[in-house]
Amino acid sequence: MKKIISLFFVAMLFGAPQQVTAQDNAPVRPDAPYLTNKNIPEFNLLLTDSSNFSQKNIPKSKYTIIIYFSPDCGHCQHEATEVVKYMDSLKHVFMIWAGSRSIPELKAFGEKYGFNACPNIVYGQDQHYSIPSYYQVKYTPFVAVYDSKKQFIRAYEMGVEVPELLKLIGNH
Numbered sequence: 001m002k003k004i005i006s007l008f009f010v011a012m013l014f015g016a017p018q019q020v021t022a023q024d025n026a027p028v029r030p031d032a033p034y035l036t037n038k039n040i041p042e043f044n045l046l047l048t049d050s051s052n053f054s055q056k057n058i059p060k061s062k063y064t065i066i067i068y069f070s071p072d073c074g075h076c077q078h079e080a081t082e083v084v085k086y087m088d089s090l091k092h093v094f095m096i097w098a099g100s101r102s103i104p105e106l107k108a109f110g111e112k113y114g115f116n117a118c119p120n121i122v123y124g125q126d127q128h129y130s131i132p133s134y135y136q137v138k139y140t141p142f143v144a145v146y147d148s149k150k151q152f153i154r155a156y157e158m159g160v161e162v163p164e165l166l167k168l169i170g171n172h
Contacts, residue, residue, distance in 0.1 A: 045124035097123035
């Protein structure tokens, strides 16, 4: 009887995290705005230099990537490190890093990862929370990729390794 009770508790211990994980990884609704409207959404960022940046300011480029992040997120920090590491391969990509944290926090993040030295990166505060609402962000970093016509290609709901990203844009 003790063995049966012990096995029951072991099964509960290892089974419970799987149930929580399955719920947390539930797919985005198929009618999510970014899946039904392929255009880059309207947004307005307050950049760290106090200027504004919106979807209307996106320059022509082969690809546009929107990354929703949080400065204290370990995965976001990893994403930033990888982006800067592979910047030579990403020069034809315009990147928008948007967060909802304070301007000093966002500025410190950008400075730490050398965003200011990358002319193809802008970063700032999404004061109206429009980007995470539009994409129904559950995890950071959230990465949305658009082509030269500003049409949606793919989203990575939990970030993306840059080699995988390079493969996507190399094949598209």
